[in-house]
Amino acid sequence: MSVFRSLAAGLLAASSLVHAQDSVSFNIDTYGQGDASGTPFQTYQSNSDVKPPQLQINKNSSGLAAGYVFIGVDGAPTSSQNWPTIYDMSDERMEISHFQAAKFGDNMGDLHEFTITSDDTALIIIYHAIPADLSVVDGPEDGWIFECTFQELNIETGDVVFEWNASTHVGVNETYNELGGTGSNETTPFDYFHMNSVQKDKNGDYLVSGRVMDTVYKISGNDGSIIWKLNGKDSDFDVDSNGVFAFQHDARWVNSDMKRITLFDNGPTDTIGYSRGLLFAIDEDAKTATLITEFTNEAQTFGQFEGCLQAIDPADDATNYFLGYGSQQFFAELDKDGNVLLDVQFGATNAVNSYRAYKLPWTGRPRTKPDVHYDQDGNKIYFSWNGATDVETWGVYTANDTQSSTWTRVANATRTGFETTIDLQGVGLQTYVRGKAVNGTGANLGWTRASDGTSLFDANDNVNDSNSTSTSSSSSSIATSSSTGVTAATSASSTGLAAARPTAGLGLREQVYVAAVVVVGGLAMA
Numbered sequence: 217m218s219v220f221r222s223l224a225a226g227l228l229a230a231s232s233l234v235h236a237q238d239s240v241s242f243n244i245d246t247y248g249q250g251d252a253s254g255t256p257f258q259t260y261q262s263n264s265d266v267k268p269p270q271l272q273i274n275k276n277s278s279g280l281a282a283g284y285v286f287i288g289v290d291g292a293p294t295s296s297q298n299w300p301t302i303y304d305m306s307d308e309r310m311e312i313s314h315f316q317a318a319k320f321g322d323n324m325g326d327l328h329e330f331t332i333t334s335d336d337t338a339l340i341i342i343y344h345a346i347p348a349d350l351s352v353v354d355g356p357e358d359g360w361i362f363e364c365t366f367q368e369l370n371i372e373t374g375d376v377v378f379e380w381n382a383s384t385h386v387g388v389n390e391t392y393n394e395l396g397g398t399g400s401n402e403t404t405p406f407d408y409f410h411m412n413s414v415q416k417d418k419n420g421d422y423l424v425s426g427r428v429m430d431t432v433y434k435i436s437g438n439d440g441s442i443i444w445k446l447n448g449k450d451s452d453f454d455v456d457s458n459g460v461f462a463f464q465h466d467a468r469w470v471n472s473d474m475k476r477i478t479l480f481d482n483g484p485t486d487t488i489g490y491s492r493g494l495l496f497a498i499d500e501d502a503k504t505a506t507l508i509t510e511f512t513n514e515a516q517t518f519g520q521f522e523g524c525l526q527a528i529d530p531a532d533d534a535t536n537y538f539l540g541y542g543s544q545q546f547f548a549e550l551d552k553d554g555n556v557l558l559d560v561q562f563g564a565t566n567a568v569n570s571y572r573a574y575k576l577p578w579t580g581r582p583r584t585k586p587d588v589h590y591d592q593d594g595n596k597i598y599f600s601w602n603g604a605t606d607v608e609t610w611g612v613y614t615a616n617d618t619q620s621s622t623w624t625r626v627a628n629a630t631r632t633g634f635e636t637t638i639d640l641q642g643v644g645l646q647t648y649v650r651g652k653a654v655n656g657t658g659a660n661l662g663w664t665r666a667s668d669g670t671s672l673f674d675a676n677d678n679v680n681d682s683n684s685t686s687t688s689s690s691s692s693s694i695a696t697s698s699s700t701g702v703t704a705a706t707s708a709s710s711t712g713l714a715a716a717r718p719t720a721g722l723g724l725r726e727q728v729y730v731a732a733v734v735v736v737g738g739l740a741m742a
């Protein structure tokens with residue numbers, strides 16, 4: 217039994233176990249360049265709207281955490297790759313499948329941060345031009361900077377709960393950025409701070425990353441004053457020499473203990489020519505930042521901008537970590553000691569990127585119907601359901617009338633990936649054929665429409681399942697004979713919109729992604 221079929225087939229050139237359904241023409245050098253025909257997309261019979269990126273899996277070991285991989289594929293305009301995409305990658309179901317949400321559109325807004333806090337408020341970052349004296353960096357006295365403001369907002373009313381302007385508290389003299397040609401007018405302000413993450417802690421204070429300050433700030437939730445600075449020109453902390461970071465992203469307390477911080481160190485520092493995730497032990501009293509673990513992928517990629525590091529289960533000190541290379545199209549999962557367990561590339565350099573990447577628990581229950589394509593000549597039927605995480609089995613049913621309340625099950629197959637293909641050679645069929653998505657305990661999750669081999673028809677969903685089942689067992693000779701012939705192969709499809717909801721007990725990061733999807737993808741929240 218192939219553990220890993222067509223979608224993955226494009227990904228795992230080395231594996232002899234792969235039974236490819238989709239072609240494996242992944243030319244990494246041209247990925248995302250030129251027209252769609254020249255890019256390594258997946259395409260699917262049951263849904264032609266969806267073309268998720270193929271993946272190059274460089275390493276896959278056991279020990280992966282449960283959960284789904286979330287990336288926001290942000291491609292070059294010609295790549296047709298601007299989608300939030302969810303991959304199913306865990307030891308429990310490594311088969312690889314994906315769920316692709318609505319397209320970002322060609323013009324993504326600047327979404328440096330959109331976090332829902334535990335108080336159900338939202339944190340956002342705003343860039344806007346203000347006048348500033350730039351003489352300290354040899355610029356004009358009547359110059360302009362990008363003010364970096366973060367706001368905590370009441371989601372219901374939109375009221376500002378808290379607001380902080382970088383320029384009120386941090387001088388231009390502390391930047392590592394260079395003016396270049398900027399700063400002389402309002403249109404091209406000097407980006408002296410570059411705020412790129414904000415997290416609210418349990419005491420109501422904020423952890424803020426200023427990328428071009430090489431500094432993580434703790435900001436008082438009472439008055440906005442700086443409680444301390446970690447790293448940079450004016451650090452209050454002694455930072456381990458091998459932990460000194462530069463141009464960082466995604467600075468987070470790991471959990472409410474506030475003893476450890478993760479961040480993505482884009483670097484390079486003077487001594488390190490690659491980017492890395494860093495896990496620090498933080499002692500706020502002694503003002504020490506001790507490097508616990510450095511995380512890199514096997515190639516030790518340098519990602520000049522964007523990037524993230526996630527403690528997958530923040531409550532577990534032995535948790536795995538998820539590393540996203542931001543501007544470079546790589547993500548990796550590592551154990552707590554930094555050993556690479558999963559190492560994936562999803563495109564060619566400068567063709568696609570993902571601002572952050574996460575591994576999260578997720579349950580998707582689409583409001584759409586599952587999709588079907590019946591290839592009458594080829595005797596195959598294809599099923600998929602974009603965004604659905606609970607489908608274990610697909611049943612194939614037939615009837616002579618779309619409105620029939622009794623449909624006869626003639627075949628079924630375990631879901632094998634995003635698209636499941638079932639061979640109907642030798643299976644007796646009436647005029648219409650359709651599918652039913654079934655979960656792990658046998659419950660009906662949804663019926664597809666019905667196909668006569670040419671068109672799709674709305675069909676009766678109010679079907680007596682037990683009747684269908686009993687009808688099927690009475691025609692068990694068909695089901696049995698077909699079951700030997702039933703082969704399931706993976707491909708994939710998706711509809712645009714899926715109603716999806718996170719599982720209970722989500723932490724901060726899960727909510728970050730949910731919010732981002734709502735904003736950019738227009739997902740309906742169940």
Ligand SMILES: *[C@@H]1O[C@H](CO)[C@@H](O)[C@H](O)[C@H]1NC(C)=O
Nearest residue numbers: 219220224276277278310311
């Ligand atoms: C990853 O490895 C696991 C076993 O450790 C295997 O079951 C799975 O098929 C592999 N998947 C890929 C994509 O290599």
Ligand SMILES: *[C@@H]1O[C@H](CO)[C@@H](O)[C@H](O)[C@H]1NC(C)=O
Nearest residue numbers: 346363365379380381384440
């Ligand atoms: C931040 O700066 C803006 C002007 O750029 C100002 O309107 C706002 O009141 C400031 N907020 C705080 C908290 O100082």
Ligand SMILES: *[C@@H]1O[C@H](CO)[C@@H](O)[C@H](O)[C@H]1NC(C)=O
Nearest residue numbers: 386387388389390391449450
């Ligand atoms: C930047 O200027 C402020 C205000 O003059 C000063 O307090 C701070 O020490 C300076 N920082 C550096 C790194 O020189």
Ligand SMILES: *[C@@H]1O[C@H](CO)[C@@H](O)[C@H](O)[C@H]1NC(C)=O
Nearest residue numbers: 397398399400401402403404
């Ligand atoms: C603003 O400054 C930039 C960089 O010097 C320049 O290219 C641009 O023309 C200026 N715009 C205006 C409106 O002066």
Ligand SMILES: *[C@@H]1O[C@H](CO)[C@@H](O)[C@H](O)[C@H]1NC(C)=O
Nearest residue numbers: 615616617624645646647648
């Ligand atoms: C379905 O229709 C076909 C063609 O009219 C007929 O041969 C067949 O017996 C019908 N099947 C059932 C179960 O009614």
Ligand SMILES: *[C@@H]1O[C@H](CO)[C@@H](O)[C@H](O)[C@H]1NC(C)=O
Nearest residue numbers: 606654655656657658659660
């Ligand atoms: C299948 O769905 C039923 C009905 O919603 C639910 O009670 C059951 O827990 C589900 N089983 C699994 C394995 O999710």
Ligand SMILES: *[C@@H]1O[C@H](CO)[C@@H](O)[C@H](O)[C@H]1NC(C)=O
Nearest residue numbers: 678679680681682683684686
């Ligand atoms: C479905 O069929 C079963 C078995 O024949 C019967 O007991 C049940 O009442 C039927 N349900 C409906 C809604 O018709």
Ligand SMILES: *[C@@H]1O[C@H](CO)[C@@H](O)[C@H](O)[C@H]1NC(C)=O
Nearest residue numbers: 621622678679680681682683
């Ligand atoms: C289910 O089967 C029973 C007995 O054969 C029949 O009376 C009933 O109408 C069927 N229900 C449906 C929804 O077809």
Ligand SMILES: *[C@@H]1O[C@H](CO)[C@@H](O)[C@H](O)[C@H]1NC(C)=O
Nearest residue numbers: 609611628654658695696699
């Ligand atoms: C799949 O088909 C087999 C053989 O007919 C049957 O025993 C089994 O219950 C079916 N499973 C589902 C989930 O329909």
